[in-house]
Amino acid sequence: MDSACDRLARAAREALALVLPETCVGCGKPDSAVCPDCSARMTGGVLRQEIEPGFPVWAGTAYTGTARRVILALKNEHRTDAAAALALVLTTAVDAALLELPGAGPRAGALLTLAALPSTRSAYRRRGYRPVDVVVARTPLRLEHPLAWRRQPADQIGLTLDERKRNLDGSLLARRWARERSFLLVDDVVTTGATLLESRRALTAGGARVVGAVAIAATERRVRRVADEFGFVE
Numbered sequence: 365m366d367s368a369c370d371r372l373a374r375a376a377r378e379a380l381a382l383v384l385p386e387t388c389v390g391c392g393k394p395d396s397a398v399c400p401d402c403s404a405r406m407t408g409g410v411l412r413q414e415i416e417p418g419f420p421v422w423a424g425t426a427y428t429g430t431a432r433r434v435i436l437a438l439k440n441e442h443r444t445d446a447a448a449a450l451a452l453v454l455t456t457a458v459d460a461a462l463l464e465l466p467g468a469g470p471r472a473g474a475l476l477t478l479a480a481l482p483s484t485r486s487a488y489r490r491r492g493y494r495p496v497d498v499v500v501a502r503t504p505l506r507l508e509h510p511l512a513w514r515r516q517p518a519d520q521i522g523l524t525l526d527e528r529k530r531n532l533d534g535s536l537l538a539r540r541w542a543r544e545r546s547f548l549l550v551d552d553v554v555t556t557g558a559t560l561l562e563s564r565r566a567l568t569a570g571g572a573r574v575v576g577a578v579a580i581a582a583t584e585r586r587v588r589r590v591a592d593e594f595g596f597v598e
């Protein structure tokens with residue numbers, strides 16, 4: 365449950381958003397949440413990585429510069445008005461995934477459901493919304509929440525990959541209705557992939573199938589650009 369203090373802070377932010385002129389979260393220019401230049405800077409460079417062999421992740425852009433600023437504004441500054449621009453970035457990652465996944469084709473999107481990773485209780489209390497949900501809501505994609513926490517993990521910041529894996533191991537549980545369903549996991553930013561691995565473990569243990577993951581952005585470690593793969597460079 366939100367405290368009165370959380371609710372008050374959120375109401376104050378929402379009231380301010382009504383009176384302050386809108387500025388681009390990427391560059392500060394007036395009149396739009398994300399200006400066309402910043403929006404263009406975030407698209408056109410889908411990244412693909414395998415966090416484990418056979419577990420592909422497609423991200424719409426690299427987690428640097430403009431994309432990083434826009435995502436942080438959505439996550440930490442209550443700029444949910446940036447969601448439409450990020451939805452375009454996420455959609456490019458989903459399109460790249462659909463080209464490669466088995467059974468891909470124009471209708472593949474209709475057969476596949478995006479699965480959200482659960483927010484920790486403290487993150488949800490702090491924000492009052494789930495950033496990925498807000499972004500996916502601006503796309504035609506279907507989003508479901510087939511995972512729940514069995515136990516809340518400690519804060520991941522500053523942990524190594526092995527420490528993150530230990531912190532998360534066994535922390536998630538698949539909901540019973542997820543059995544025999546296929547999911548493409550969706551996250552905002554992929555860094556180590558530890559949360560995606562735990563999500564896949566929990567869903568697989570619950571009898572579901574995970575075909576891969578998509579994200580708005582990924583850190584550029586261990587990734588290659590899909591554009592390079594096909595011989596054209598943005």
Ligand SMILES: [Zn+2]
Nearest residue numbers: 388391399402
């Ligand atoms: Zn801008």
